[in-house]
Amino acid sequence: MKITLSVLKADIGSVGGHLRPSQALLDEVKDFIRENGRNLLIDYYLSFTGDDIAILCTHEKGVLNPEIHKLAWEAFLAGTAVAKKQGLYGAGQDLLKDSFSGNIKGMGPAVAEIEINERPSEPFIFFAADKTDPGAYNLPLYLAFADPMYSSGLLLSPKISQGFTFRIIDVAHTEKDKIIDLNAPEDLYDIATLLRDTERYCIESIFARSNGEQAVSVSTTRLHNIAGKYTGKDDPVALVRVQGDFPATGEILAPFEIGHYVAGFMRGSHNGPLMPCRLNTTISYFDGPPVVTGAAFCVKEGKLTGPVDVFDHPYWEYVRTKIAEKAALIRRQGFFGPAMLPWSELEYGGVVERIKKLEKRFRFRE
Ligand code: F6R
Ligand code: MG
Ligand code: MG
Numbered sequence: 001m002k003i004t005l006s007v008l009k010a011d012i013g014s015v016g017g018h019l020r021p022s023q024a025l026l027d028e029v030k031d032f033i034r035e036n037g038r039n040l041l042i043d044y045y046l047s048f049t050g051d052d053i054a055i056l057c058t059h060e061k062g063v064l065n066p067e068i069h070k071l072a073w074e075a076f077l078a079g080t081a082v083a084k085k086q087g088l089y090g091a092g093q094d095l096l097k098d099s100f101s102g103n104i105k106g107m108g109p110a111v112a113e114i115e116i117n118e119r120p121s122e123p124f125i126f127f128a129a130d131k132t133d134p135g136a137y138n139l140p141l142y143l144a145f146a147d148p149m150y151s152s153g154l155l156l157s158p159k160i161s162q163g164f165t166f167r168i169i170d171v172a173h174t175e176k177d178k179i180i181d182l183n184a185p186e187d188l189y190d191i192a193t194l195l196r197d198t199e200r201y202c203i204e205s206i207f208a209r210s211n212g213e214q215a216v217s218v219s220t221t222r223l224h225n226i227a228g229k230y231t232g233k234d235d236p237v238a239l240v241r242v243q244g245d246f247p248a249t250g251e252i253l254a255p256f257e258i259g260h261y262v263a264g265f266m267r268g269s270h271n272g273p274l275m276p277c278r279l280n281t282t283i284s285y286f287d288g289p290p291v292v293t294g295a296a297f298c299v300k301e302g303k304l305t306g307p308v309d310v311f312d313h314p315y316w317e318y319v320r321t322k323i324a325e326k327a328a329l330i331r332r333q334g335f336f337g338p339a340m341l342p343w344s345e346l347e348y349g350g351v352v353e354r355i356k357k358l359e360k361r362f363r364f365r366e
Contacts, residue, residue: 001118003042003302004063007056007126007237008072009219010109013083013091014051018131020282021048021079021088028082029053032075040067042302049293050130050283051090052235053079056295058302063113069104076109110219112237114205117213119244122299125252125310127238129274130283132264132290134171134220134236135198136274140255141216141240142166142195144247145206146184151251159245162210168194169204171222179204199263199345208245215246242296249296253310256292259323261330261338264290268347270340273326276311276319289327 015022030046033055037044044057055072059065076095083091096108105111116122129136143150145164153160163184168191170178182191194201206216218238242249256276265272265288277291295307333339343352 001301002060002115003118003122003299004059004061004065004068004113004115005056005124005239005299006059006063006065006068006072006111006113007054007128007219007239008069008076008104008109008111009052009054009128009235009237010076010094011051011090011235012053012076012080012094013086013088015088017089018051018283018287020051020280021053022083022086024086025079025082025088026053029055029075029079032078033057033071036074037071040071043299043304045126045295045297045304045307047128047293047295047307048280049128050235050281050291052128052130054126054128054237056126056304058299058304060302063115064103064105066102069102069111070100072109073100073104073107105221108221110221110234110237112217112219112239114214114217114239114241116241118299118301121243122241123243123249124239124241124297124299125249126295126297126307127240127292128235128295129237129290129292130235131268131272131288132236132262132274132292133199133222133234133268134202134218136236136262136264136290136292137218137238138195138198138201138203139258139260140252141203141206141218141238142191143255144252145215146188146191150254151247153247153251159208159210160247162208164215165207165209166191166203167205167207168201169220170200171202171220172200183209210245213241213245215241249310253294256294256311257319259319259326261326262290263341263345264288269345271330271338273323273330275323275327276316278312279307279309285327286331289323 042058080092094108148154166182202220204220219236259273261271262274266286272289274290294310297304297306
């Protein structure tokens with residue numbers, strides 16, 4: 001059976017700053033989907049990570065389907081109305097366009113979708129991150145799908161050892177999608193060369209070379225590039241199919257132990273370690289640290305069973321403590337050097353404006 005997994009995600013307002021949506025907002029979006037998705041969706045799951053709401057749904061309409069995207073857009077509009085009524089902060093923040101035009105891509109909300117040939121058992125993980133951007137997934141996905149130091153299946157499983165095709169997108173190019181397909185392991189150094197530059201090149205999808213099936217879809221929108229100004233970080237979602245021809249759940253999770261430094265954190269303008277947290281986690285220290293959550297499901301004829309909270313285990317307590325230390329260490333150097341992002345990535349105009357003024361006062365020594 002061909003099934004599409006779609007995640008559509010937006011920040012449409014939150015309580016007490018950019019922390020988390022209100023219960024009334026969540027209820028409104030959920031009610032809207034239940035009422036209006038009846039003849040469209042097979043199943044759905046609503047969640048939040050930090051200030052972002054995600055609609056995970058299953059259907060038979062394929063990817064980029066106008067009806068599915070319109071449903072989500074209108075659900076976000078309904079949620080925004082509640083956010084405005086409650087005076088929530090940043091109400092409707094990610095809805096950057098006035099009217100709906102076919103699909104939600106490029107309109108503000110983030111989208112990750114995979115059309116799958118459903119296996120007899122179809123396990124997958126839905127990841128959602130807040131206070132960071134799509135490049136945050138480059139390292140963990142690279143390690144899980146291309147590095148036997150993290151993914152033992154690349155050595156142990158005959159299926160997985162056939163490798164994976166990485167589809168990488170140049171997010172600086174906004175008129176048209178600019179993508180490249182590279183094969184692991186042959187093109188490993190080319191893949192690594194692109195993925196190191198997390199603000200420019202992002203993994204968009206990954207395919208198993210054993211059967212051509214898509215394993216991964218990452219939302220790669222950059223709000224910055226749509227609006228031309230700061231509108232909040234992109235807070236990416238990802239769908240990752242696991243087991244069988246794909247890495248095991250634990251191999252996908254293993255690289256999140258690093259707590260690698262990602263762009264985002266306070267005002268979307270700093271580097272901070274990505275902390276794997278429990279589902280429905282809120283935001284705190286320095287508007288962060290950047291968080292990622294993971295919900296594991298099985299899907300059968302489109303019906304979801306789950307979620308299992310993949311980071312809700314004593315092991316990740318130990319990891320979170322170590323990552324909190326990494327956050328404290330980089331915060332100690334405030335705005336100096338790599339603690340704050342370079343000019344091109346700063347999400348507020350203050351520094352650039354100030355330098356423009358100072359530029360006039362610089363002089364050449366005679
Ligand atoms: C980062 C984020 C927050 C805000 C910060 C200031 O993605 O959402 O760190 O940038 O709280 O918010 P404003 O400018 O809305 O007052
Ligand atoms: Mg957010
Ligand atoms: Mg936000």
